[in-house]
Amino acid sequence: xxxxxxxxxxxxxxxxxLQKNIIVAGLFMVAxxxxxxxxxxxxxxxxxxxxxxxxxxxxxMVLVLFVIMMLSSHEEEAAEVGHPIxxxxxxxxxxxxxxxxxxxxxxxxxxxxxxxxxAAMPPAVTLQGVGATLFEGHVLGFEVAGLMLxxxxxxxxxLTKRNL
Amino acid sequence: xxxxxxxxxxxxxxxxxxxxIVIVFSAVMILASVWTWVERRGSAMIQDRIGxxxxxxxxxxxxxxxxxxxxxxxxxxxxxxxxxxxxNKALFWLAPFLAFVPALMGFAVIPFGRSFTSGxxxxxxxxLDPGNGMGMLYPLAIGGLAVYGVLVAAWSSNxxxxxxxxxxxSAAMVSYxxxxxxxxxxxxxxxxxxxxxxxxxxxxxxxxHWNVVPHFLGFIVFFTCMFAETNRLPFDFAEGESxxxxxxNTEYGSMKFSLLALxxxxxxxxxxxxxxxxxxxxxxxxxxxNPTVALSITSFVLKLVFxxxxxxxxxxxxxxxxxxxxxxxxxxxxxxxxxxxxxFHAWRMSQGH
Numbered sequence: 001x002x003x004x005x006x007x008x009x010x011x012x013x014x015x016x017x018l019q020k021n022i023i024v025a026g027l028f029m030v031a032x033x034x035x036x037x038x039x040x041x042x043x044x045x046x047x048x049x050x051x052x053x054x055x056x057x058x059x060x061m062v063l064v065l066f067v068i069m070m071l072s073s074h075e076e077e078a079a080e081v082g083h084p085i086x087x088x089x090x091x092x093x094x095x096x097x098x099x100x101x102x103x104x105x106x107x108x109x110x111x112x113x114x115x116x117x118x119a120a121m122p123p124a125v126t127l128q129g130v131g132a133t134l135f136e137g138h139v140l141g142f143e144v145a146g147l148m149l150x151x152x153x154x155x156x157x158x159l160t161k162r163n164l
Numbered sequence: 165x166x167x168x169x170x171x172x173x174x175x176x177x178x179x180x181x182x183x184x185i186v187i188v189f190s191a192v193m194i195l196a197s198v199w200t201w202v203e204r205r206g207s208a209m210i211q212d213r214i215g216x217x218x219x220x221x222x223x224x225x226x227x228x229x230x231x232x233x234x235x236x237x238x239x240x241x242x243x244x245x246x247x248x249x250x251x252n253k254a255l256f257w258l259a260p261f262l263a264f265v266p267a268l269m270g271f272a273v274i275p276f277g278r279s280f281t282s283g284x285x286x287x288x289x290x291x292l293d294p295g296n297g298m299g300m301l302y303p304l305a306i307g308g309l310a311v312y313g314v315l316v317a318a319w320s321s322n323x324x325x326x327x328x329x330x331x332x333x334s335a336a337m338v339s340y341x342x343x344x345x346x347x348x349x350x351x352x353x354x355x356x357x358x359x360x361x362x363x364x365x366x367x368x369x370x371x372x373h374w375n376v377v378p379h380f381l382g383f384i385v386f387f388t389c390m391f392a393e394t395n396r397l398p399f400d401f402a403e404g405e406s407x408x409x410x411x412x413n414t415e416y417g418s419m420k421f422s423l424l425a426l427x428x429x430x431x432x433x434x435x436x437x438x439x440x441x442x443x444x445x446x447x448x449x450x451x452x453x454n455p456t457v458a459l460s461i462t463s464f465v466l467k468l469v470f471x472x473x474x475x476x477x478x479x480x481x482x483x484x485x486x487x488x489x490x491x492x493x494x495x496x497x498x499x500x501x502x503x504x505x506x507x508f509h510a511w512r513m514s515q516g517h
Protein backbone atom coordinates (compact mmCIF):
# COMPACT_ATOMS: atom_id res chain seq x y z
CA UNK A 1 0.00 0.00 0.00
CA UNK A 2 2.76 2.41 1.00
CA UNK A 3 4.65 1.69 -2.20
CA UNK A 4 1.56 2.25 -4.34
CA UNK A 5 0.79 5.64 -2.82
CA UNK A 6 4.45 6.68 -2.74
CA UNK A 7 4.74 5.80 -6.43
CA UNK A 8 1.59 7.77 -7.26
CA UNK A 9 2.99 10.78 -5.41
CA UNK A 10 6.45 10.59 -6.96
CA UNK A 11 5.27 9.89 -10.52
CA UNK A 12 2.68 12.67 -10.21
CA UNK A 13 5.35 15.12 -9.08
CA UNK A 14 7.74 14.01 -11.84
CA UNK A 15 5.04 14.22 -14.48
CA UNK A 16 4.16 17.72 -13.30
CA UNK A 17 7.77 18.84 -13.65
CA LEU A 18 8.39 17.30 -17.08
CA GLN A 19 5.06 18.06 -18.71
CA LYS A 20 5.10 21.07 -21.04
CA ASN A 21 1.34 21.46 -21.14
CA ILE A 22 0.20 23.44 -18.10
CA ILE A 23 -3.21 21.81 -17.72
CA VAL A 24 -1.81 18.29 -17.91
CA ALA A 25 0.86 19.33 -15.40
CA GLY A 26 -1.92 20.52 -13.08
CA LEU A 27 -3.67 17.17 -13.37
CA PHE A 28 -0.41 15.38 -12.52
CA MET A 29 -0.23 17.58 -9.44
CA VAL A 30 -3.73 16.42 -8.44
CA ALA A 31 -2.47 12.84 -8.71
CA UNK A 32 0.43 13.74 -6.42
CA UNK A 33 -2.00 15.29 -3.91
CA UNK A 34 -4.07 12.12 -4.04
CA UNK A 35 -0.99 10.02 -3.30
CA UNK A 36 -0.11 12.23 -0.33
CA UNK A 37 -3.68 11.84 0.98
CA UNK A 38 -3.27 8.06 0.76
CA UNK A 39 0.00 8.31 2.71
CA UNK A 40 -1.82 10.32 5.39
CA UNK A 41 -4.40 7.54 5.73
CA UNK A 42 -1.62 4.97 6.14
CA UNK A 43 -0.14 7.18 8.89
CA UNK A 44 -3.44 6.92 10.84
CA UNK A 45 -4.40 10.51 10.06
CA UNK A 46 -7.59 10.28 7.96
CA UNK A 47 -8.56 13.87 8.89
CA UNK A 48 -5.45 15.27 7.25
CA UNK A 49 -6.11 13.05 4.21
CA UNK A 50 -9.66 14.35 3.84
CA UNK A 51 -8.57 17.96 4.31
CA UNK A 52 -5.78 17.45 1.78
CA UNK A 53 -8.31 16.31 -0.79
CA UNK A 54 -10.94 18.95 0.08
CA UNK A 55 -8.60 21.94 0.24
CA UNK A 56 -5.84 21.18 -2.25
CA UNK A 57 -7.43 19.01 -4.92
CA UNK A 58 -11.01 20.16 -4.43
CA UNK A 59 -10.52 23.90 -4.20
CA UNK A 60 -7.03 25.22 -4.89
CA MET A 61 -6.16 23.17 -7.97
CA VAL A 62 -9.64 23.70 -9.42
CA LEU A 63 -9.19 27.46 -9.09
CA VAL A 64 -5.69 27.32 -10.57
CA LEU A 65 -6.91 25.28 -13.55
CA PHE A 66 -9.84 27.69 -13.91
CA VAL A 67 -7.45 30.63 -14.19
CA ILE A 68 -5.20 28.76 -16.64
CA MET A 69 -8.17 27.91 -18.83
CA MET A 70 -9.25 31.54 -18.81
CA LEU A 71 -5.84 32.58 -20.16
CA SER A 72 -5.39 31.57 -23.75
CA SER A 73 -1.93 30.01 -23.70
CA HIS A 74 -1.81 26.44 -22.47
CA GLU A 75 1.73 25.61 -23.56
CA GLU A 76 4.87 26.53 -21.74
CA GLU A 77 7.09 28.80 -23.85
CA ALA A 78 10.75 27.97 -24.33
CA ALA A 79 13.14 30.53 -22.90
CA GLU A 80 14.59 32.93 -25.47
CA VAL A 81 18.09 32.71 -24.03
CA GLY A 82 19.25 29.55 -22.31
CA HIS A 83 20.67 29.89 -18.82
CA PRO A 84 22.52 26.61 -18.13
CA ILE A 85 23.81 27.98 -14.82
CA UNK A 86 20.21 28.17 -13.54
CA UNK A 87 19.75 24.50 -14.21
CA UNK A 88 22.89 23.48 -12.32
CA UNK A 89 22.06 25.85 -9.48
CA UNK A 90 18.57 24.38 -9.16
CA UNK A 91 19.92 20.82 -9.11
CA UNK A 92 22.41 21.78 -6.40
CA UNK A 93 19.74 23.53 -4.32
CA UNK A 94 17.34 20.60 -4.63
CA UNK A 95 20.10 18.20 -3.54
CA UNK A 96 20.95 20.40 -0.54
CA UNK A 97 17.27 20.57 0.40
CA UNK A 98 16.87 16.80 0.14
CA UNK A 99 20.03 16.13 2.17
CA UNK A 100 18.92 18.60 4.85
CA UNK A 101 15.44 17.06 5.01
CA UNK A 102 16.74 13.52 5.33
CA UNK A 103 19.26 14.44 8.07
CA UNK A 104 16.59 16.34 10.02
CA UNK A 105 14.16 13.41 9.83
CA UNK A 106 16.82 10.88 10.87
CA UNK A 107 17.87 13.09 13.80
CA UNK A 108 14.32 13.74 15.00
CA UNK A 109 12.87 12.50 18.28
CA UNK A 110 10.23 10.35 16.56
CA UNK A 111 12.76 8.21 14.70
CA UNK A 112 14.79 7.64 17.88
CA UNK A 113 11.64 6.59 19.74
CA UNK A 114 10.78 4.26 16.87
CA UNK A 115 14.19 2.60 17.19
CA UNK A 116 13.74 2.14 20.93
CA UNK A 117 10.12 1.06 21.18
CA UNK A 118 9.32 -0.38 17.76
CA ALA A 119 6.48 0.73 15.51
CA ALA A 120 3.00 0.58 17.00
CA MET A 121 0.02 2.00 15.13
CA PRO A 122 -1.00 5.17 16.99
CA PRO A 123 -4.73 5.80 17.53
CA ALA A 124 -6.28 7.50 14.51
CA VAL A 125 -6.48 11.29 14.63
CA THR A 126 -10.10 12.48 14.90
CA LEU A 127 -11.66 15.77 13.91
CA GLN A 128 -12.48 16.43 17.59
CA GLY A 129 -8.80 15.95 18.45
CA VAL A 130 -7.68 18.37 15.74
CA GLY A 131 -10.20 21.00 16.90
CA ALA A 132 -9.21 20.67 20.56
CA THR A 133 -5.51 20.97 19.71
CA LEU A 134 -6.11 24.03 17.55
CA PHE A 135 -8.12 25.87 20.18
CA GLU A 136 -6.15 24.79 23.25
CA GLY A 137 -2.53 24.92 22.19
CA HIS A 138 -2.54 27.16 19.15
CA VAL A 139 -5.29 29.72 19.68
CA LEU A 140 -3.05 32.68 18.90
CA GLY A 141 -1.66 31.22 15.68
CA PHE A 142 -5.12 30.14 14.59
CA GLU A 143 -6.63 33.59 15.16
CA VAL A 144 -3.70 35.35 13.47
CA ALA A 145 -4.06 33.09 10.43
CA GLY A 146 -7.79 33.84 10.34
CA LEU A 147 -7.13 37.59 10.54
CA MET A 148 -4.53 37.38 7.75
CA LEU A 149 -6.97 35.53 5.51
CA UNK A 150 -9.65 38.13 6.23
CA UNK A 151 -7.20 40.92 5.38
CA UNK A 152 -6.24 39.15 2.15
CA UNK A 153 -9.89 38.79 1.23
CA UNK A 154 -10.67 42.46 1.91
CA UNK A 155 -7.56 43.42 -0.06
CA UNK A 156 -8.57 41.30 -3.04
CA UNK A 157 -12.06 42.84 -3.12
CA UNK A 158 -10.66 46.36 -2.75
CA LEU A 159 -8.15 45.81 -5.56
CA THR A 160 -10.53 44.30 -8.08
CA LYS A 161 -13.69 46.28 -7.41
CA ARG A 162 -13.34 49.81 -8.83
CA ASN A 163 -16.37 51.46 -7.24
CA LEU A 164 -17.32 49.96 -3.93
CA UNK B 165 -21.65 -15.97 6.07
CA UNK B 166 -18.89 -17.97 7.76
CA UNK B 167 -19.50 -21.10 5.69
CA UNK B 168 -19.52 -19.03 2.52
CA UNK B 169 -16.22 -17.43 3.53
CA UNK B 170 -14.59 -20.76 4.29
CA UNK B 171 -15.81 -22.15 0.98
CA UNK B 172 -14.10 -19.26 -0.83
CA UNK B 173 -10.95 -19.50 1.34
CA UNK B 174 -11.44 -15.99 2.69
CA UNK B 175 -11.71 -14.62 6.20
CA UNK B 176 -15.31 -13.65 7.11
CA UNK B 177 -14.33 -9.97 7.29
CA UNK B 178 -12.99 -9.99 3.73
CA UNK B 179 -15.97 -11.96 2.43
CA UNK B 180 -18.39 -9.51 4.06
CA UNK B 181 -16.46 -6.58 2.58
CA UNK B 182 -16.66 -8.08 -0.92
CA UNK B 183 -20.39 -8.78 -0.50
CA UNK B 184 -21.02 -5.21 0.68
CA ILE B 185 -19.04 -3.67 -2.18
CA VAL B 186 -20.87 -5.77 -4.75
CA ILE B 187 -24.30 -4.99 -3.25
CA VAL B 188 -23.71 -1.26 -2.87
CA PHE B 189 -22.11 -0.63 -6.23
CA SER B 190 -24.50 -2.78 -8.21
CA ALA B 191 -27.45 -1.17 -6.42
CA VAL B 192 -26.18 2.32 -7.19
CA MET B 193 -25.41 1.37 -10.79
CA ILE B 194 -28.85 -0.18 -11.32
CA LEU B 195 -30.63 2.75 -9.69
CA ALA B 196 -28.58 5.20 -11.76
CA SER B 197 -29.39 3.47 -15.02
CA VAL B 198 -33.06 3.10 -14.10
CA TRP B 199 -33.08 6.81 -13.33
CA THR B 200 -32.15 7.68 -16.93
CA TRP B 201 -35.50 6.13 -17.78
CA VAL B 202 -37.34 7.65 -14.79
CA GLU B 203 -36.07 11.03 -15.89
CA ARG B 204 -37.57 10.69 -19.35
CA ARG B 205 -40.84 9.20 -18.20
CA GLY B 206 -41.03 11.73 -15.37
CA SER B 207 -40.40 14.66 -17.67
CA ALA B 208 -43.08 13.30 -19.99
CA MET B 209 -45.51 13.01 -17.10
CA ILE B 210 -44.80 16.57 -15.96
CA GLN B 211 -45.10 17.96 -19.49
CA ASP B 212 -48.26 15.95 -20.25
CA ARG B 213 -46.60 13.67 -22.80
CA ILE B 214 -46.21 9.89 -22.86
CA GLY B 215 -42.45 9.49 -23.10
CA UNK B 216 -40.45 6.45 -24.24
CA UNK B 217 -42.73 3.40 -24.08
CA UNK B 218 -42.05 1.74 -27.46
CA UNK B 219 -38.99 -0.39 -26.74
CA UNK B 220 -40.04 -4.03 -26.53
CA UNK B 221 -38.52 -7.49 -26.41
CA UNK B 222 -39.41 -9.50 -29.58
CA UNK B 223 -41.61 -6.58 -30.57
CA UNK B 224 -44.13 -7.67 -28.00
CA UNK B 225 -43.28 -7.50 -24.32
CA UNK B 226 -43.19 -3.88 -23.17
CA UNK B 227 -43.00 -3.29 -19.45
CA UNK B 228 -43.98 0.43 -19.47
CA UNK B 229 -40.94 1.06 -21.64
CA UNK B 230 -38.33 -0.23 -19.20
CA UNK B 231 -36.49 -2.00 -22.01
CA UNK B 232 -35.49 1.45 -23.21
CA UNK B 233 -32.51 1.03 -20.85
CA UNK B 234 -31.40 -2.12 -22.63
CA UNK B 235 -31.93 -0.61 -26.05
CA UNK B 236 -29.93 2.50 -25.11
CA UNK B 237 -27.13 0.43 -23.66
CA UNK B 238 -26.82 -1.75 -26.76
CA UNK B 239 -27.01 1.27 -29.01
CA UNK B 240 -24.27 3.11 -27.13
CA UNK B 241 -22.02 0.05 -27.17
CA UNK B 242 -22.24 -0.39 -30.93
CA UNK B 243 -21.81 3.24 -31.90
CA UNK B 244 -18.56 4.30 -33.47
CA UNK B 245 -16.07 5.60 -30.94
CA UNK B 246 -14.99 8.99 -32.24
CA UNK B 247 -12.47 11.40 -30.81
CA UNK B 248 -11.97 14.86 -32.35
CA UNK B 249 -8.75 15.23 -34.35
CA UNK B 250 -7.31 18.01 -32.22
CA UNK B 251 -8.39 16.56 -28.90
CA ASN B 252 -5.90 15.45 -26.28
CA LYS B 253 -6.61 11.75 -26.84
CA ALA B 254 -5.34 10.37 -23.52
CA LEU B 255 -7.30 12.82 -21.42
CA PHE B 256 -10.33 12.52 -23.68
CA TRP B 257 -10.42 8.80 -22.86
CA LEU B 258 -9.62 9.31 -19.19
CA ALA B 259 -12.32 11.92 -18.51
CA PRO B 260 -15.41 9.63 -18.37
CA PHE B 261 -13.62 7.44 -15.80
CA LEU B 262 -12.56 10.48 -13.79
CA ALA B 263 -16.23 11.46 -13.70
CA PHE B 264 -17.56 7.99 -12.99
CA VAL B 265 -15.24 6.66 -10.28
CA PRO B 266 -15.72 9.48 -7.72
CA ALA B 267 -19.47 9.36 -8.32
CA LEU B 268 -19.51 5.72 -7.22
CA MET B 269 -16.91 6.12 -4.45
CA GLY B 270 -18.87 8.78 -2.59
CA PHE B 271 -21.46 6.25 -1.51
CA ALA B 272 -18.97 4.10 0.40
CA VAL B 273 -19.31 5.78 3.79
CA ILE B 274 -23.11 5.94 3.97
CA PRO B 275 -24.82 3.37 6.24
CA PHE B 276 -27.77 1.92 4.34
CA GLY B 277 -29.22 -0.09 7.22
CA ARG B 278 -28.73 -0.71 10.93
CA SER B 279 -25.80 -2.82 12.10
CA PHE B 280 -26.56 -6.32 13.33
CA THR B 281 -24.77 -9.06 15.25
CA SER B 282 -24.63 -12.61 13.98
CA GLY B 283 -22.46 -15.43 15.28
CA UNK B 284 -20.40 -13.11 17.46
CA UNK B 285 -19.56 -10.71 14.61
CA UNK B 286 -20.96 -7.20 14.30
CA UNK B 287 -21.90 -6.51 10.71
CA UNK B 288 -22.11 -2.88 9.65
CA UNK B 289 -24.17 -2.05 6.59
CA UNK B 290 -21.81 0.47 5.03
CA UNK B 291 -18.77 -0.23 2.88
CA LEU B 292 -16.44 1.69 5.20
CA ASP B 293 -17.15 0.67 8.78
CA PRO B 294 -18.04 3.45 11.25
CA GLY B 295 -15.11 4.73 13.24
CA ASN B 296 -12.83 4.89 10.21
CA GLY B 297 -11.89 8.47 11.12
CA MET B 298 -12.95 9.90 7.75
CA GLY B 299 -16.67 10.00 8.43
CA MET B 300 -18.54 12.75 6.66
CA LEU B 301 -15.29 14.32 5.45
CA TYR B 302 -15.01 11.46 2.97
CA PRO B 303 -18.00 12.32 0.75
CA LEU B 304 -16.96 15.98 0.85
CA ALA B 305 -13.44 15.06 -0.29
CA ILE B 306 -14.68 12.76 -3.03
CA GLY B 307 -17.21 15.41 -4.10
CA GLY B 308 -14.31 17.80 -4.50
CA LEU B 309 -12.59 15.35 -6.83
CA ALA B 310 -15.73 14.91 -8.93
CA VAL B 311 -15.25 18.24 -10.68
CA TYR B 312 -12.16 16.91 -12.47
CA GLY B 313 -14.27 14.64 -14.64
CA VAL B 314 -16.13 17.62 -16.06
CA LEU B 315 -13.03 19.79 -16.21
CA VAL B 316 -10.89 17.21 -18.02
CA ALA B 317 -13.70 16.28 -20.41
CA ALA B 318 -14.18 19.96 -21.19
CA TRP B 319 -10.56 20.81 -21.76
CA SER B 320 -9.49 17.70 -23.65
CA SER B 321 -12.27 18.11 -26.25
CA ASN B 322 -10.51 21.22 -27.56
CA UNK B 323 -13.84 22.89 -28.23
CA UNK B 324 -14.66 26.37 -27.05
CA UNK B 325 -18.18 25.50 -25.92
CA UNK B 326 -16.82 22.59 -23.94
CA UNK B 327 -14.21 24.77 -22.24
CA UNK B 328 -16.88 27.34 -21.37
CA UNK B 329 -18.96 24.59 -19.78
CA UNK B 330 -16.01 23.24 -17.83
CA UNK B 331 -15.05 26.67 -16.53
CA UNK B 332 -18.58 27.45 -15.44
CA UNK B 333 -18.86 24.13 -13.68
CA SER B 334 -15.57 24.47 -11.81
CA ALA B 335 -16.42 27.98 -10.63
CA ALA B 336 -19.91 26.91 -9.52
CA MET B 337 -18.64 23.86 -7.65
CA VAL B 338 -16.00 25.78 -5.74
CA SER B 339 -18.44 28.49 -4.69
CA TYR B 340 -21.17 26.11 -3.58
CA UNK B 341 -18.82 23.81 -1.71
CA UNK B 342 -18.24 26.47 0.97
CA UNK B 343 -21.90 26.90 1.85
CA UNK B 344 -22.41 23.15 1.80
CA UNK B 345 -19.46 22.44 4.08
CA UNK B 346 -20.56 25.11 6.57
CA UNK B 347 -24.05 23.64 6.84
CA UNK B 348 -22.50 20.20 7.44
CA UNK B 349 -20.19 21.70 10.10
CA UNK B 350 -23.26 22.90 12.00
CA UNK B 351 -24.47 19.29 11.98
CA UNK B 352 -21.12 18.08 13.36
CA UNK B 353 -21.47 20.59 16.20
CA UNK B 354 -24.93 19.59 17.37
CA UNK B 355 -24.21 15.87 16.93
CA UNK B 356 -20.84 15.98 18.65
CA UNK B 357 -19.43 13.60 16.08
CA UNK B 358 -18.78 13.47 12.38
CA UNK B 359 -19.37 9.83 11.58
CA UNK B 360 -22.56 9.22 9.54
CA UNK B 361 -23.62 6.43 11.91
CA UNK B 362 -23.28 8.82 14.89
CA UNK B 363 -25.30 11.44 13.06
CA UNK B 364 -28.03 8.89 12.34
CA UNK B 365 -28.03 7.53 15.90
CA UNK B 366 -28.28 11.06 17.32
CA UNK B 367 -31.40 11.78 15.28
CA UNK B 368 -33.54 9.00 16.78
CA UNK B 369 -36.71 7.61 15.32
CA UNK B 370 -39.11 10.52 15.83
CA UNK B 371 -39.44 12.60 12.65
CA UNK B 372 -39.54 15.92 14.53
CA HIS B 373 -36.15 15.13 16.07
CA TRP B 374 -34.54 14.62 12.68
CA ASN B 375 -31.98 17.22 11.73
CA VAL B 376 -34.25 18.77 9.14
CA VAL B 377 -36.30 20.46 11.90
CA PRO B 378 -33.59 22.16 14.01
CA HIS B 379 -31.34 22.64 10.98
CA PHE B 380 -33.96 23.81 8.55
CA LEU B 381 -31.78 26.63 7.17
CA GLY B 382 -28.85 24.27 6.85
CA PHE B 383 -31.07 21.80 5.02
CA ILE B 384 -32.14 24.41 2.49
CA VAL B 385 -28.53 25.39 1.84
CA PHE B 386 -27.32 21.78 1.61
CA PHE B 387 -30.17 20.79 -0.68
CA THR B 388 -29.52 23.71 -3.03
CA CYS B 389 -25.80 23.07 -3.05
CA MET B 390 -26.40 19.44 -3.95
CA PHE B 391 -28.01 20.60 -7.18
CA ALA B 392 -24.92 22.62 -8.01
CA GLU B 393 -22.62 19.76 -6.99
CA THR B 394 -24.41 17.22 -9.17
CA ASN B 395 -24.68 19.65 -12.08
CA ARG B 396 -28.44 19.24 -12.27
CA LEU B 397 -30.94 21.74 -13.49
CA PRO B 398 -31.61 24.52 -12.43
CA PHE B 399 -27.81 24.71 -12.06
CA ASP B 400 -26.54 22.59 -14.96
CA PHE B 401 -24.18 25.19 -16.32
CA ALA B 402 -21.68 22.60 -17.42
CA GLU B 403 -24.18 21.52 -20.08
CA GLY B 404 -26.51 24.43 -20.73
CA GLU B 405 -27.95 23.10 -24.00
CA SER B 406 -29.68 26.34 -24.92
CA UNK B 407 -26.50 28.41 -24.54
CA UNK B 408 -23.35 26.40 -25.23
CA UNK B 409 -24.48 23.46 -27.41
CA UNK B 410 -24.01 20.64 -24.90
CA UNK B 411 -21.23 22.10 -22.79
CA UNK B 412 -18.52 19.80 -21.52
CA ASN B 413 -19.82 16.72 -23.36
CA THR B 414 -20.32 18.34 -26.77
CA GLU B 415 -17.68 16.12 -28.38
CA TYR B 416 -18.63 12.93 -26.58
CA GLY B 417 -20.52 10.05 -28.15
CA SER B 418 -21.06 6.32 -27.77
CA MET B 419 -20.14 4.59 -24.50
CA LYS B 420 -17.98 7.51 -23.33
CA PHE B 421 -21.02 9.78 -23.35
CA SER B 422 -23.03 7.07 -21.67
CA LEU B 423 -20.47 6.87 -18.86
CA LEU B 424 -20.61 10.64 -18.37
CA ALA B 425 -24.41 10.50 -18.19
CA LEU B 426 -24.34 7.54 -15.80
CA UNK B 427 -21.83 9.39 -13.63
CA UNK B 428 -24.33 12.24 -13.30
CA UNK B 429 -27.04 9.85 -12.14
CA UNK B 430 -24.71 7.98 -9.78
CA UNK B 431 -23.89 11.39 -8.32
CA UNK B 432 -27.57 12.07 -7.94
CA UNK B 433 -27.99 8.83 -5.97
CA UNK B 434 -25.09 9.72 -3.68
CA UNK B 435 -26.52 13.20 -3.16
CA UNK B 436 -29.97 11.86 -2.24
CA UNK B 437 -28.36 9.34 0.10
CA UNK B 438 -26.44 12.16 1.77
CA UNK B 439 -29.60 14.26 2.19
CA UNK B 440 -31.46 11.28 3.66
CA UNK B 441 -28.57 10.45 6.00
CA UNK B 442 -27.80 13.92 7.25
CA UNK B 443 -31.25 15.46 7.53
CA UNK B 444 -33.85 12.68 7.45
CA UNK B 445 -32.53 10.09 9.89
CA UNK B 446 -30.83 7.75 7.41
CA UNK B 447 -32.11 4.23 8.02
CA UNK B 448 -34.28 5.27 11.01
CA UNK B 449 -37.90 4.23 10.59
CA UNK B 450 -40.46 6.81 11.79
CA UNK B 451 -42.07 5.86 15.15
CA UNK B 452 -40.30 2.47 15.29
CA UNK B 453 -37.62 2.53 17.98
CA ASN B 454 -35.88 -0.76 17.13
CA PRO B 455 -36.60 -1.65 13.50
CA THR B 456 -35.51 -4.96 12.01
CA VAL B 457 -32.61 -4.85 9.58
CA ALA B 458 -34.83 -5.39 6.54
CA LEU B 459 -37.19 -2.62 7.66
CA SER B 460 -34.31 -0.18 8.17
CA ILE B 461 -32.90 -0.92 4.70
CA THR B 462 -36.36 -0.44 3.18
CA SER B 463 -36.75 2.86 4.98
CA PHE B 464 -33.39 4.09 3.71
CA VAL B 465 -34.05 3.02 0.13
CA LEU B 466 -37.48 4.67 0.18
CA LYS B 467 -35.98 7.95 1.39
CA LEU B 468 -33.23 7.70 -1.23
CA VAL B 469 -35.67 7.05 -4.05
CA PHE B 470 -37.91 9.88 -2.89
CA UNK B 471 -35.08 12.43 -2.95
CA UNK B 472 -33.83 11.10 -6.28
CA UNK B 473 -37.34 11.71 -7.60
CA UNK B 474 -37.31 15.23 -6.13
CA UNK B 475 -34.17 15.90 -8.19
CA UNK B 476 -36.03 14.87 -11.35
CA UNK B 477 -39.15 16.75 -10.30
CA UNK B 478 -37.28 20.03 -9.75
CA UNK B 479 -35.34 19.64 -12.98
CA UNK B 480 -38.56 19.67 -15.00
CA UNK B 481 -40.25 22.37 -12.89
CA UNK B 482 -37.71 25.18 -12.66
CA UNK B 483 -36.03 26.91 -15.62
CA UNK B 484 -32.25 27.22 -15.75
CA UNK B 485 -30.72 30.14 -13.86
CA UNK B 486 -28.53 32.68 -15.57
CA UNK B 487 -24.85 32.34 -14.75
CA UNK B 488 -24.57 35.58 -12.73
CA UNK B 489 -27.72 34.62 -10.84
CA UNK B 490 -26.03 31.36 -9.88
CA UNK B 491 -22.97 33.16 -8.53
CA UNK B 492 -25.18 35.72 -6.78
CA UNK B 493 -27.23 32.97 -5.14
CA UNK B 494 -24.15 31.02 -4.13
CA UNK B 495 -22.12 33.81 -2.57
CA UNK B 496 -24.72 36.31 -1.41
CA UNK B 497 -27.58 34.06 -0.30
CA UNK B 498 -26.37 30.52 0.42
CA UNK B 499 -23.09 31.39 2.15
CA UNK B 500 -24.66 33.97 4.57
CA UNK B 501 -27.57 31.62 5.26
CA UNK B 502 -25.29 28.76 6.21
CA UNK B 503 -23.22 31.13 8.37
CA UNK B 504 -26.39 32.30 10.15
CA UNK B 505 -27.27 28.65 10.69
CA UNK B 506 -23.83 27.90 12.09
CA UNK B 507 -23.78 30.89 14.47
CA PHE B 508 -27.35 30.24 15.59
CA HIS B 509 -26.54 26.65 16.56
CA ALA B 510 -23.29 27.71 18.23
CA TRP B 511 -25.27 30.25 20.27
CA ARG B 512 -27.92 27.70 21.19
CA MET B 513 -25.28 25.24 22.32
CA SER B 514 -23.61 27.92 24.41
CA GLN B 515 -26.98 28.48 26.11
CA GLY B 516 -26.90 24.85 27.17
CA HIS B 517 -29.42 23.29 24.79
